[in-house]
Amino acid sequence: MGSYIVVRRLATQPKLAHAPKRKWKSVVGLEVHAQITSASKLFSGSGTAFGAPLNTSVTYFDASIPGTLPVLNRKCVESGIKTALALGCRVNEVSMFDRKHYFYADLPNGYQITQQRAALANDGLMTFPVITPGKKVYYKSVNLLQLQLEQDSGKSLHDEQLKRSLVDLNRAGVPLMELVFAPDLETGEEAASLVKELVLILRRLQTCSCKMEEGALRVDANISIHEEGAPLGVRTEVKNIGSVRSISQAISYEINRQLELVAEGGVVTNETRSWDAEHRRTVAMRDKEVLQDYRFMPEPNLPPLHVNLKPGSVSTQELISVAALSKEIPELPEHTRQRLVEHYKLNAETAIILVNEPVLLEHFLSITESLADVPTKVVTNFLINDLLTYCNKLNLDIEDYTTSDNALKDVLKALHAEQINLQAARQLIQLLHTNPTSSVSELIGQHNLQQISELSTIEAYCQQAIANQSKAVQQYQKGKSKALFAIAGEVAKLSAQKANMKIVVECLERLLKK
Amino acid sequence: MLRISARFYCKIATQSSFKAAEYKNKIKKDKKLNFTQLLHPTKVPQTPVPAAFSDPSENVVEIDTKTIQLLERLSLVDLDSDQALATLKSSIQFADKIAHIDTQNVRPLYTVLEKQQLQLRNDQVTAGDSRAELLRCAKVTDEDYYVSPPGNIPLEQ
Numbered sequence: 001m002g003s004y005i006v007v008r009r010l011a012t013q014p015k016l017a018h019a020p021k022r023k024w025k026s027v028v029g030l031e032v033h034a035q036i037t038s039a040s041k042l043f044s045g046s047g048t049a050f051g052a053p054l055n056t057s058v059t060y061f062d063a064s065i066p067g068t069l070p071v072l073n074r075k076c077v078e079s080g081i082k083t084a085l086a087l088g089c090r091v092n093e094v095s096m097f098d099r100k101h102y103f104y105a106d107l108p109n110g111y112q113i114t115q116q117r118a119a120l121a122n123d124g125l126m127t128f129p130v131i132t133p134g135k136k137v138y139y140k141s142v143n144l145l146q147l148q149l150e151q152d153s154g155k156s157l158h159d160e161q162l163k164r165s166l167v168d169l170n171r172a173g174v175p176l177m178e179l180v181f182a183p184d185l186e187t188g189e190e191a192a193s194l195v196k197e198l199v200l201i202l203r204r205l206q207t208c209s210c211k212m213e214e215g216a217l218r219v220d221a222n223i224s225i226h227e228e229g230a231p232l233g234v235r236t237e238v239k240n241i242g243s244v245r246s247i248s249q250a251i252s253y254e255i256n257r258q259l260e261l262v263a264e265g266g267v268v269t270n271e272t273r274s275w276d277a278e279h280r281r282t283v284a285m286r287d288k289e290v291l292q293d294y295r296f297m298p299e300p301n302l303p304p305l306h307v308n309l310k311p312g313s314v315s316t317q318e319l320i321s322v323a324a325l326s327k328e329i330p331e332l333p334e335h336t337r338q339r340l341v342e343h344y345k346l347n348a349e350t351a352i353i354l355v356n357e358p359v360l361l362e363h364f365l366s367i368t369e370s371l372a373d374v375p376t377k378v379v380t381n382f383l384i385n386d387l388l389t390y391c392n393k394l395n396l397d398i399e400d401y402t403t404s405d406n407a408l409k410d411v412l413k414a415l416h417a418e419q420i421n422l423q424a425a426r427q428l429i430q431l432l433h434t435n436p437t438s439s440v441s442e443l444i445g446q447h448n449l450q451q452i453s454e455l456s457t458i459e460a461y462c463q464q465a466i467a468n469q470s471k472a473v474q475q476y477q478k479g480k481s482k483a484l485f486a487i488a489g490e491v492a493k494l495s496a497q498k499a500n501m502k503i504v505v506e507c508l509e510r511l512l513k514k
Numbered sequence: 515m516l517r518i519s520a521r522f523y524c525k526i527a528t529q530s531s532f533k534a535a536e537y538k539n540k541i542k543k544d545k546k547l548n549f550t551q552l553l554h555p556t557k558v559p560q561t562p563v564p565a566a567f568s569d570p571s572e573n574v575v576e577i578d579t580k581t582i583q584l585l586e587r588l589s590l591v592d593l594d595s596d597q598a599l600a601t602l603k604s605s606i607q608f609a610d611k612i613a614h615i616d617t618q619n620v621r622p623l624y625t626v627l628e629k630q631q632l633q634l635r636n637d638q639v640t641a642g643d644s645r646a647e648l649l650r651c652a653k654v655t656d657e658d659y660y661v662s663p664p665g666n667i668p669l670e671q
Contacts (some may be wrong), residue, residue: 015631038637045640055649057640065649071554075637096624117624156665166659303557303627320633475540 021230024262026255027235028191030311033176034208035152035216036079042175043070043113050214051313054168059458062173064108069301074320076149076175077120077305081325083177084121084147086201086332091121091322093309097149097299097482106372107169108155114150114178116296120305121147126181127334128197132189137349140190141282143182152176171215177208183232186274188251189504192244195219196356199244200333203358212243223261224252233258233268236411238282240274254282276501336361338436344368344376353384359398360388367409374416382412407432412440423497424449453500455507458491461499462507465490476512484508557630567611575603575610 014220038048044061059069066382083093097120099111124144129137156165156173179198185191199217202208210217224235236258241250258268273282274317306319313321316332331339333355340351354361360383367379387408391398411428414420420428424444444450452458466473491504577585577599585602586593593599645658654661 028558040637040639045635045638046642047639053645055645055660058644058648060644060648063651064652067649069554070634071635073637074634077634105660105665125637156662157659158664163664166656167660167662167663298624300625303625303630303632306631318634320634 024225024259025228026223026225026258027183027232028185028187028223028251028255029235030179030181030191031187031220031222032179032195033179033220034179034198034202036076036175036177036207038073038075038175040075041173042073042149044068044173047175048174050216052170057170057172058172059482062108062169064110070299071111072302072305073175077307077320078325079205080120080147080149080177081320081322082205082329083179083202083207084124085322085326086205086329087124087126087144087147087179089121089124091143091307091309092118094118094304094306095120096304097302098296099299101295101297104156105165106152106156106169106172108169108172112151112153113299113302115148118299118304119146119148123360126194126197128193130193130336131196131352131356132187140185140193142184142194144179145182146178146180148178148180150176150178156461160278166203183224184392185244185419188248188255191219191221191251192248194382195244195247197333198486199291200356200358202328204332219248221251221254221397223251223258224268225258227254234269237272238266238286239272239276242275242277245254246275246277249280250282253280257282268503279338285415344357346376346380350380350384353388354380357388358399359401360384363387363408367412371409371412371416374412378416379412383408383413386426387429388444390426390433390445401433407440414440414444418451418453418500418502419502420444420449421451421498423492424451444455448498450489450498451500452495453503454499455503458495458499458503458507459492459511461494462487462504464494466508466511473512484512522632554635557627557633567615575606577603577606 003466004442016268016425035048040046041048041057041062044059046057046059046062048057059068061070091469095115097113098116099113100116101111103110124147125141126144127139127141130140131137149469152171152174154167154169156167156393156395158165181194195217199210202210202217208216212218220240221238221241221276222235223238225232226233236254238250238254241247254273257297272285272388274285275281307321308315308321308323310321311323313323315321315324337351337355340346340354341348346354354364362384364379365376367383368376371379387401390396391401409419411425411432415422415425427447427449428440428443431438431447432440435443438446452461465487470489472483472490476487487508488501491499491508492501551622582593591598593602608669649655649658649660652660
């Protein structure tokens with residue numbers, strides 16, 4: 001078997017080498033299902049709490065008992081409209097509900113109530129920064145084709161050994177908004193950046209918790225490749241992507257899989273694949289190998305949903321006013337970035353990093369407010385280069401680094417007053433993490449982190465360093481100014497990283513000039 | 515064109531001044547269905563609407579044997595007896611009326627309730643925990659789960 005593969009590879013490779021170099025383009029479109037934050041379900045009065053005991057948040061309607069009827073949850077409509085407005089959509093005056101039929105054990109009705117012919121909103125646009133490690137940040141715009149309200153299905157657990165599925169209907173009927181984006185993306189990083197921005201927006205609007213680990217935000221990606229100038233290729237759909245990081249990995253994997261498949265003379269088939277996070281690959285799924293006919297039909301139990309589009313109108317019990325809801329929309333992430341650039345004179349990339357980590361932004365705003373004399377550059381450098389880097393190194397979510405603003409303020413205060421140096425500040429980030437109850441001044445005292453600024457002590461260190469680094473001293477005196485760093489480094493080492501480097505450099509320059 | 519009059523719809527259930535007790539008495543007197551069991555107001559007409567259609571009863575329905583066989587296969591209903599055949603023919607004749615209605619220049623409706631506004635419910639938990647009752651309806655359950663045949667799972671598992 002192994003030798004067969006080798007032979008085949010050898011046989012195809014020369015052909016590839018002779019083939020004219022063709023440019024392949026990848027096309028990615030996303031469908032995002034976001035659970036609308038609500039107390040009760042979309043069409044029934046049962047709760048939506050995550051992790052409720054099995055099958056306890058289920059009304060007769062959710063279990064599809066004959067004679068029950070859907071009644072639409074007002075808050076879900078309002079949240080859908082708010083989200084639509086934030087994403088620049090046209091909200092439709094009349095939208096309708098449809099039944100989408102498919103047969104599955106966790107869908108007791110045999111159909112899902114969704115919006116197909118006339119959705120709540122259409123034609124939005126999302127513009128977001130794309131962050132690719134090691135590349136320049138750029139902005140990308142993607143059209144939002146449709147935003148629709150729909151029900152979630154129940155949850156199936158697959159029991160491999162006993163060849164059966166276990167069904168929990170707690171999730172059946174939970175409100176979702178499905179956002180269908182146009183295939184305007186090209187890479188996994190762009191897709192991940194879109195989702196990241198969407199999460200920021202939905203969290204600001206408080207219309208979705210965006211907890212991917214709870215299934216509150218689910219992303220399906222449609223991926224195809226085609227030659228430049230040729231029509232779009234056959235697409236595959238990747239489901240089951242469980243984190244923002246996986247989005248970029250899953251899509252990059254799938255693009256490469258298709259490119260390799262085509263390079264080997266294969267053909268991409270229209271199929272649903274699942275992302276296997278453990279082995280970092282996409283896997284074909286058994287179902288949906290043939291195109292399904294969902295037999296869409298109007299939902300006869302729900303008259304059309306009307307909203308009031310008149311400017312200046314107010315909401316009534318019967319009719320929701322879009323104009324009234326538009327006033328409730330908070331500042332959106334992109335606006336915050338612009339404000340940071342204009343008001344605090346931050347550069348664009350710093351603003352993007354701060355806004356993308358809401359905790360950092362909170363720290364930044366609170367620190368700059370109370371420590372007005374510390375330059376913003378020092379604050380952002382500390383938060384991004386030191387705090388965020390520390391968390392990334394530990395693979396720790398910045399939101400889980402629990403410390404008070406005050407502790408961070410104290411560190412920055414000490415740093416700014418030259419009581420401690422940057423090395424000590426970095427050490428304090430770690431100490432505050434491991435000793436969350438200690439105060440900064442206590443930690444500085446306990447761990448002897450005070451910066452050494454006394455001239456006499458520093459001069460002694462410098463004399464020692466000059467003696468130790470005679471080679472560097474010679475180079476420096478020959479005019480190689482960079483050699484000073486080696487001597488300064490020696491001072492840092494001798495002083496256990498505690499010397500005030502500004503004074504050290506001044507002192508060294510003075511001593512060596514003599 | 516579209517002619518929907520307000521009187522087609524259940525006035526009682528949509529009125530906010532609706533008083534259940536008063537209505538109950540009225541039902542007792544009128545011997546009508548008890549609509550007080552509806553939890554939410556409805557937009558569905560609660561009384562039948564009489565409509566006049568032209569009666570195409572002279573169009574006698576004829577069905578060939580092939581069609582009858584097809585219908586039997588599709589419906590799993592035995593149409594061998596004369597009575598069954600007569601019922602089928604009269605059903606078709608009854609439904610045939612609809613084909614003779616003049617629909618020129620009439621925009622198709624998705625629903626007869628198209629001009630109605632959908633009723634909205636406040637976001638409150640009002641029901642839910644009926645697990646014991648609902649699980650009792652299922653044939654196979656295990657530790658509060660419904661049990662079903664295996665569903666779609668990755669091919670390589």
